[in-house]
Amino acid sequence: MKTARIRKKDKVIHTPAGDRVISSRIPAGKVFRKHWLLLLMLVPAIVYVLIFCYVPMSGLVLAFEKYQYRGGIYNSPWIGLQNFKAIMIDGKLPGVTRNTILYNIAFIFFGVIFEMGSAILINELRNKYFKKVSQSLMFLPYFISWVVAGAIMYNIFNYERGIWNSISVALGGSRFDVYNTPGVWPFILVFLKLWKQTGYGSVVYLAAIAGMDQEMFEAADIDGANAWQKIRYITIPSLIPTMMVLVLMAIGNIFRGDFGLFYQTVKSSALLQPTTDIIDTYVFRLLINNANIGVSAAVGLYQSVLCFITIMICNKLVKVANPDYALY
Amino acid sequence: MTASGRAVPKKKIRMTGDRIAVSIFGYIMIGLFALICLAPFYLILIASFTPENDMIRNGYPVLPGAFSTEAYALCLKNPMAILRAYGLTAGVTLVGTLLAVFLATMTGYVLSRRDFPWRNGFAFFFFFTTLFNGGLVPWFMLCVRYLGFKNQIYALVLPLMFSVWNMIIAKSFMAGIPAAIAESAKIEGANDFTIYVRLMLPLSKPLLATLALFSALAYWNDWYNCMLFITDDHLFNLQYYLQSMLGSAEAMRLVAEKSGMDLPAVPLEGMKMAMTVIATGPIVLLYPFLQRYFVKGLTIGAVKG
Numbered sequence: 157m158k159t160a161r162i163r164k165k166d167k168v169i170h171t172p173a174g175d176r177v178i179s180s181r182i183p184a185g186k187v188f189r190k191h192w193l194l195l196l197m198l199v200p201a202i203v204y205v206l207i208f209c210y211v212p213m214s215g216l217v218l219a220f221e222k223y224q225y226r227g228g229i230y231n232s233p234w235i236g237l238q239n240f241k242a243i244m245i246d247g248k249l250p251g252v253t254r255n256t257i258l259y260n261i262a263f264i265f266f267g268v269i270f271e272m273g274s275a276i277l278i279n280e281l282r283n284k285y286f287k288k289v290s291q292s293l294m295f296l297p298y299f300i301s302w303v304v305a306g307a308i309m310y311n312i313f314n315y316e317r318g319i320w321n322s323i324s325v326a327l328g329g330s331r332f333d334v335y336n337t338p339g340v341w342p343f344i345l346v347f348l349k350l351w352k353q354t355g356y357g358s359v360v361y362l363a364a365i366a367g368m369d370q371e372m373f374e375a376a377d378i379d380g381a382n383a384w385q386k387i388r389y390i391t392i393p394s395l396i397p398t399m400m401v402l403v404l405m406a407i408g409n410i411f412r413g414d415f416g417l418f419y420q421t422v423k424s425s426a427l428l429q430p431t432t433d434i435i436d437t438y439v440f441r442l443l444i445n446n447a448n449i450g451v452s453a454a455v456g457l458y459q460s461v462l463c464f465i466t467i468m469i470c471n472k473l474v475k476v477a478n479p480d481y482a483l484y
Numbered sequence: 485m486t487a488s489g490r491a492v493p494k495k496k497i498r499m500t501g502d503r504i505a506v507s508i509f510g511y512i513m514i515g516l517f518a519l520i521c522l523a524p525f526y527l528i529l530i531a532s533f534t535p536e537n538d539m540i541r542n543g544y545p546v547l548p549g550a551f552s553t554e555a556y557a558l559c560l561k562n563p564m565a566i567l568r569a570y571g572l573t574a575g576v577t578l579v580g581t582l583l584a585v586f587l588a589t590m591t592g593y594v595l596s597r598r599d600f601p602w603r604n605g606f607a608f609f610f611f612f613t614t615l616f617n618g619g620l621v622p623w624f625m626l627c628v629r630y631l632g633f634k635n636q637i638y639a640l641v642l643p644l645m646f647s648v649w650n651m652i653i654a655k656s657f658m659a660g661i662p663a664a665i666a667e668s669a670k671i672e673g674a675n676d677f678t679i680y681v682r683l684m685l686p687l688s689k690p691l692l693a694t695l696a697l698f699s700a701l702a703y704w705n706d707w708y709n710c711m712l713f714i715t716d717d718h719l720f721n722l723q724y725y726l727q728s729m730l731g732s733a734e735a736m737r738l739v740a741e742k743s744g745m746d747l748p749a750v751p752l753e754g755m756k757m758a759m760t761v762i763a764t765g766p767i768v769l770l771y772p773f774l775q776r777y778f779v780k781g782l783t784i785g786a787v788k789g
Binding site: 182187191193194197198200201202204205207208209210211212213214215216218223228229273274277278280281282283286289290291292293294295296297299300301302303304306307308310311312314316317318319321322323351354355359382383384387415416420423436439440443444449452453456457459460463464467468 | 606680724
C-alpha cells in the first residue's frame with residue numbers, strides 16, 4: 157500500500173504487518189468544531205490584514221497601468237513597462253536609491269556606536285539620581301513627533317533668527333544659510349536621528365548588560381584587569397550578538413527611509429533634493445504633488461522588491477549567526 | 485531585572501584610578517548628551533515667552549530675557565481651532581489605543597495557544613506583511629478610492645489600529661503564562677473568549693501598559709495620515725494643525741485678521757514657538773511616568789521579535 161508523505165510529527169507504529177502511520181494532521185472540520193471560538197477571535201485581525209496589507213499587494217498592478225479614475229486600480233489600461241521607462245527618463249531613481257542606502261548605513265553605524273556607547277557608560281555611573289535623570293532626558297526626544305522636531309530645527313537653523321546664526325554673529329562670525337546648503341544636510345539629518353533615537357535604542361543594550369554574568373567581572377578583577385580592559389574585553393564582546401541581530405534587522409530595511417525625518421525637516425525644498433531625497437519622499441512627491449499614480453506605484457514596487465530581497469538575505473545571515481534571533 | 489542596571493549587585497567598589505577615570509568620562513559624556521537632548525526644548529520654551537520685537541531684532545534667545553505672553557494670548561485668542569484639534573487628537577488616541585490593544589492582545593492570545601493546530605500558519609499569514617508590502621501608492625489608492633477615507637475621522641484611526649509587531653509582542657508575552665491556568669478554567673467550563681478576557685488580560689498588565697503606550701504615542705504624534713487624507717481644517721489633528729500653522733504664513737495672517745490685529749504687530753515667530761509648546765506639552769509632562777513602562781516593554785519585545 158502506498159502511504160501518503162510522512163510528515164515530521166506523524167507517529168509511525170511498527171507492526172508485523174508493516175508500518176502504520178498515524179497522521180498528525182488534524183482534519184479541518186475537527187479544528188473548526190473544536191476551535192471555532194479561537195478562529196472567530198482571529199477574524200477581526202485577519203480582515204484587517206487582508207484589506208490593508210494583502211489587497212494593496214494586488215494593487216501593485218498599478219505599476220503596469222495608466223491609471224484612470226474611471227477604471228480604478230483594476231480596470232485601467234495596461235501599458236506594460238512604460239511607467240518604468242518614465243522612471244528611467246526621469247533619471248532620479250539611482251540618486252534617491254543611493255541616498256536611501258547611504259543615510260541608512262550612517263544611521264546604523266553611528267546608531268550602534270552611540271547606543272552601545274551610552275549603554276556602557278550609563279552602566280558605569282554610580283550616582284543613582286544622575287543616572288535616572290540623564291536617562292530620562294535622553295529618552296525625551298523619542299516622545300516628540302517629527303513635526304515638533306522640524307520646528308526645533310527651524311528654531312536653531314533659521315537664517316535670520318536661528319540660534320546657530322545668532323551665536324555665530326555674536327562671536328564675530330558670519331551667517332550660514334543651512335537651508336541653501338545641500339552639503340551640510342547629511343550631517344544634520346544623521347545628528348537629528350541620533351538625537352531622537354539614542355536614548356530609546358540604548359535600552360536594549362542596557363538590558364543585555366544587566367543580563368551578563370557578573371562572575372566574569374569578578375574573575376577579571378582577580379586577574380588585575382582595569383576598568384577600560386573590562387569594557388574592552390568583557391562588556392563589548394558580550395554585546396556583539398545583540399548588536400549583530402539589531403544591525404542585520406536594520407540592514408534588512410536599508411531601502412526603507414524614515415519619511416517623517418526627511419519630510420518634516422527638509423520641507424520639500426527642491427534645492428536640497430540632491431542630498432536629501434530618498435525613495436520614500438520621491439514616491440510621495442510623485443503621488444501627491446504630481447498625481448502620477450502609475451509611475452509612483454512603479455517606484456514603490458521597485459522598493460518593495462528590493463526590501464523583500466534584503467530582508468530574506470539578512471534573515472538567512474541571522475539564522476547562521478544566531479538561530480534564536482531569526483525572525484521566522 | 486530592570487534596564488537601569490539594578491541587576492548589578494550593589495557592593496562597595498574600591499575606587500582605583502582607572503575606575504575614577506571611566507566614571508568621570510561617563511559622567512561627562514552622558515551629562516553632555518543629556519543636555520543636548522534637553523536643550524532644544526528649553527530653547528523653544530524661552531522663545532515662546534520672548535517679546536516678538538526682541539526676536540526680530542536679536543533672533544531667538546539663548547537666555548531668558550524680557551518676558552511676554554503675547555504669543556500664547558494670540559494662540560488662545562481664537563481657542564476653538566486649537567481646542568478642536570486637541571479634542572480630536574485626544575478622542576482618536578483614546579479610541580484608537582483601546583482598539584489597537586484589544587486587537588493585538590486578542591490575536592496574540594489565539595496564536596500563543598499551543599493546542600491551536602493552525603497557529604503557525606496564521607502567524608505566517610500576519611508576519612508575511614512585514615516582509616513584503618504594496619507600498620504607499622496602492623494602499624493610498626485603496627483607502628481613498630474604495631474605502632472613502634477622504635475627510636473622515638476613521639481615516640485617522642484605522643491606519644494605526646493593527647501592528648504585527650505589537651501582536652508578536654503580545655503573543656510572546658502570553659506564551660509565557662502557564663498553560664495550566666487556561667486549561668483549568670476550561671475544565672470549569674469557561675470558553676476561550678472568557679479565558680482571554682477574564683484570565684489572560686488581568687495576568688498581562690505589563691503587556692497592556694506597554695502596548696497602550698506604544699499605540700497612544702503613535703496616535704498622539706500622528707500627522708502623516710492627517711496629511712494624506714484630511715483637507716478639511718475642522719478635522720485636523722494636533723500635530724497636523726501645528727504643521728500647517730508652522731508651514732503657512734497664510735494661516736497666521738488669517739488668525740491675525742480674525743483677532744483683528746495689524747499684520748506687522750502679529751508675533752508670528754513667537755506664535756510658532758508657542759504653538760509648538762502647546763502641541764508638545766502633554767506628552768512631555770506625562771512622559772516621566774510613562775518612560776518606565778516603555779523600558780519594560782522594550783525589554784519584553786526585545787526578547788524575541
